[in-house]
Amino acid sequence: MPPRTPPPRNQPPRHARQAPPEPPPARRPPVRHPQARDHGLDLFDDRTQRPARPRRPRQIPPDESPTEILAPVEDDYYEDDYYAEDDFEGFEDGYADDERAEPEYIGAGDDDEPPRKRARTKKKRSKPLRWLIALTVLGLIAGGAWVGISAIFGYDDYPGTGDSDVVIEIGQGDSTNAIGTALKNAGVVASSKAFVKASADNSNVLSLQPGYYVVKTHMSGSAAVAKLTQPESRVGVLQVRAGTQLDDITQPDGTVTPGVFSLLSKASCADLNGQSTCVQTGDLRKLAGTADLAGMGVPAWAADIAAKSTDPRRIEGLIAPGVYDVKPGWSAQDLLGYVLKSSATKIQAAGIGASTSAQGQDPYHLLVIASLIEREGVNQDFEKIARVIYNRLGKNMRLQLDSTVNYLLDKPVVTTTDADRARPDPYNTYVNSGLPPTPIGSPSANAIQAALQPADGDWVFFVKCEKNGLSCFATTQAEHQQNIALARQRGAF
Structure with a gap:
């Protein structure tokens, strides 16, 4: 059996202890210090102890000694705020010794140190570790912030205005970031951000149109912005107006209106590092007469008919009005096929497809009729002109359209001479019945719609009778002659 721990100082052995005398009635029973009760500390110790919240006393095993033991005084009303210096008065006269409860046994070793003090010591020991962790975290945050700042604000940029010419494409709806990426991929700028940052100072970047542009490799962001926003940098623009035919037209004043072949040749031209990329009109015309049209994207309903000719x-x-972007450097096959x-x-979007039919006409001949409508009048009269054509075809009357006579003559005027009307060619509708073998120009979507949905009426004649291009319509030859006289009076032709 291990030796018993000796009693605390200033206390007699348990077997010699006597019951304390009855305390004076007027004296307040002393309150035992919580730490003394919990940890067996000597209340006469000079060390200052912070009062702690009282705890429920541990149960002391019953002593086999016959000596009477006084139970410790319990008072649940005492809280931290109630402890004061007066509560500890009288402990020095020995009375407190008689009144205090049975002391607890205090073990040797580290447990002699109060828990609060041990926690405080542990906290002090952990401060260097906490500082080390804090500094490490701050270092990581600072490093991440630097990387983030570099990612956001830092970017590569070339210093010069460029080296060699290169063609880049801007797509429909491309943002500034997308354009910068295209430039980076083409070797124009060192980074897309170099272009984006430079674009912030030039609002013209926002008005860049889809298409092809000539720039240079190894340009600074600001130089690339300046180059792209110059009008001459855009290349490969092909604009086909409604009514334009394949070959050029010579105007009465001698000027030449370019046809589709000439327009396409011009759009193919660019000067790249001293080399021209132009495709000649002769190469385009030759290809048009010999190429596999279906293989070049012509719809089957048109390719089957057009393939019968080598003209x-x-x-x-078959080349619709609109704006096309072609890339300089493409071959004749690439250009015409695109x-x-x-x-x-x-x-097809205008209304003519493989299964389209109207007024007894198939898709290809509806396209031919639409081209006649386009060349014979203005938009306001398109439906009426369509009705005249259908009425004449229905009556097996020759169309007698001046536009068909002038097509092979490459003349822009509507009127013709007797000699012109007597020329025996397949497009002369004064000589030949029915429709010409091909369209005579590029019909607009409005002309196509008029061919599909003509106006109601029984007209079989019309003549331009207004200077603004409007026509007068008639059902008889007599009415038609009156309209011709009226047009002359008005100076319409």
């Missing part, structure tokens, strides 16, 4: 005019009307394929989409 370059067989693709007339325009024909894109036009097929436009024509």
Whole structure:
């Protein structure tokens, strides 16, 4: 059996202890210090102890000694705020010794140190570790912030205005970031951010149109912005107006209105590092007469008919009005194939497809009729002109349209001479019945719609009778002659 721990100082052995005398009635019973009760500390110790919240006393095993033991005084009303210096008065006269409860046994070793003090010591020992962790975290945050700042604000940029010419494409709806990426991929700028940052100072970047642009490799962001926003930097623009035919037209004053072949040749031109990229009109015309049209994107309903001829005019009307972006450097096959394929989409969107029919006409001949409507009048009269054509075809009357006579003559005027009207060519509707073999120009979507849905009426004549291009319509020859006289009075022709 291990030796018993000796009693605390100033206390007699348990077997010699006597019951304390009855305390004076007027004296307040002393309150035992919580730490003394919990840890067996000597209340006469000079060390200052912070009062702690009282705890429920541990149960002391019953002593086998016959000596009477006084139970400790319990008072639940005492809280931290109630402890004061007066509560500890009288402990020095020995009375407190008689009144205090049975002391607890105090073990040797580290447990002699109060828990609060041990926690405080542990906390002090952990401060260097906490500082080390804090500094490490701050270092990581600072490093991450630097990386983030570099990612946001830092970027590579070339210093010069560029080296060699290169063509880049801006797509429909491309943002500034997308344009910068395209420039970076083409080797124009060192980073897309170099272009984006430089674009912030030039609002013209926001008005860049889709298409092809000539820039240079190894340009600074600001130099790339300046180059792109110059009008001459955009190349490969092909604009086909409604009514334009494949070949050029010579105007009465001697000027030349370029046809589709000439427009396409001009759009293919760019000067890249001293080399021209132009495709000649002769190469385009030759290809138009010999190429596999279906393989170049022409719809089957048109390719089957056009393939029967080797005349370059067989693709007339199959190039729809609109704006096309062609890349300088493409071959004649690439150029013509791209325009024909894109036009097929436009024509179908206008209303003519493989299964389209109207007034007893198939898709290809509806396209021919639409081209006649386009060349014979203005938009306000399109439906009426369509009705005249259908009425004449229904009556097996020759169309007698001056526009068809002038087509092979490459003349822009509507009127013709007797000699012109007597020329025996397949497009002369004064000589030949029915429709010409091909369209005579590029019909607009409005002309196509008029061919599909003509106006109601029994007119079989019309003549331009207003200077603004409007026509007068008649059902008889007599009415038609009156309209001709009126047009002359008004100076319409």
